Amino acid sequence: MSEHDTPRFNQPLGGNDMPRFGGPASMMRLPMQANAKGLDAAFVGIPMDIGTSNRPGTRLGPRQIRDESRMLRPYNMATRAAPFDSLQVADIGDVPINTFDLKKSVGIIENYYHELLSHDAVPLTLGGDHTLTWPILRAMARKHGPVGLIHIDAHADINEHMFGEEVAHGCPFRRAQEEGLLDSQRVVQIGLRGTGYAADDFDWCREQGFRVVTAEQCWHKSLEPLMAEVREQMGDGPVYISFDIDGLDPSVAPGTGTVEAAGLTMPQGLEIVRGAQGLNVVGGDLVEVAPPYDASGNTALMGATLLYEMLCVLPGVKRR
Ligand SMILES: N=C(N)NCCS(=O)(=O)O
Ligand SMILES: [Mn+2]
Numbered sequence: 586m587s588e589h590d591t592p593r594f595n596q597p598l599g600g601n602d603m604p605r606f607g608g609p610a611s612m613m614r615l616p617m618q619a620n621a622k623g624l625d626a627a628f629v630g631i632p633m634d635i636g637t638s639n640r641p642g643t644r645l646g647p648r649q650i651r652d653e654s655r656m657l658r659p660y661n662m663a664t665r666a667a668p669f670d671s672l673q674v675a676d677i678g679d680v681p682i683n684t685f686d687l688k689k690s691v692g693i694i695e696n697y698y699h700e701l702l703s704h705d706a707v708p709l710t711l712g713g714d715h716t717l718t719w720p721i722l723r724a725m726a727r728k729h730g731p732v733g734l735i736h737i738d739a740h741a742d743i744n745e746h747m748f749g750e751e752v753a754h755g756c757p758f759r760r761a762q763e764e765g766l767l768d769s770q771r772v773v774q775i776g777l778r779g780t781g782y783a784a785d786d787f788d789w790c791r792e793q794g795f796r797v798v799t800a801e802q803c804w805h806k807s808l809e810p811l812m813a814e815v816r817e818q819m820g821d822g823p824v825y826i827s828f829d830i831d832g833l834d835p836s837v838a839p840g841t842g843t844v845e846a847a848g849l850t851m852p853q854g855l856e857i858v859r860g861a862q863g864l865n866v867v868g869g870d871l872v873e874v875a876p877p878y879d880a881s882g883n884t885a886l887m888g889a890t891l892l893y894e895m896l897c898v899l900p901g902v903k904r905r
């Protein structure tokens with residue numbers, strides 16, 4: 586009997602054991618449990634779009650990412666990562682935000698992740714609009730101290746205010762930096778582009794010590810050399826990955842609320858996440874999938890794929 590016949594860890598329900606279009610609608614059709622007890626990694630949904638500034642819909646993101654994730658098989662054929670031979674992983678459901686109150690939702694999310702992290706599980710979050718990263722980073726910093734950040738996005742999300750409000754999906758990294766949640770010499774933002782509120786929007790990031798890599802700097806290139814530099818920059822310290830699906834080009838990921846032309850390719854998205862292998866990754870999120878504009882489901886499938894790739898680079902994942 587091979588070790589594959591006697592799994593020690595939770596396994597996704599296989600596509601030859603139950604048709605892919607049946608079975609549980611959990612992330613990768615993994616077992617679900619009520620909290621992160623006993624887990625090495627936990628998929629969590631945050632069904633929220635009340636922080637969005639343009640077209641809404643990300644409240645439906647977690648469900649659609651879970652649904653499209655049924656296409657994912659356990660073994661990574663490119664990197665040979667075998668996450669389900671290595672870690673105990675489950676889907677722990679959704680954070681019960683207050684959909685009528687964004688500010689209260691921020692507190693609900695922070696408390697939820699504080700409890701989650703008490704189990705020493707690594708959270709991989711299915712968003713949800715980008716507001717959610719701020720309270721997650723609050724919980725992360727409580728546990729780990731200021732974290733390094735690999736942020737993929739069309740937008741810097743460092744707005745001081747939106748409509749006079751401090752809480753919005755365009756503000757999470759401004760708030761995180763103000764609160765000392767980030768190790769600002771270990772922050773890289775990749776894929777920024779488009780039009781700004783002011784000509785110097787991205788300079789605020791640079792003034793903080795963040796490394797800004799615009800989409801134009803990525804066009805037509807492999808991002809493997811960039812990621813070698815990022816690994817050097819991140820060192821051994823804790824690293825959080827926040828992937829806004831609108832960092833990808835809208836031809837690949839049209840199902841999102843604040844679309845910007847000429848973004849990253851999906852191979853570049855994979856190079857970025859795979860390039861985090863070997864780092865002390867303490868959590869990640871995939872945000873801004875808005876199913877109403879995702880007629881084929883491909884945006885959600887790309888999101889599910891990137892979350893799977895984050896799982897594959899967590900510390901302790903074996904390669905076969
Ligand atoms: N999609 C995200 N996260 N941000 C958009 C920021 S803004 O364009 O509304 O300023
Ligand atoms: Mn964005």
Ligand SMILES: [Mn+2]
Pocket residue numbers: 715738740742754829873
């Ligand atoms: Mn964003």
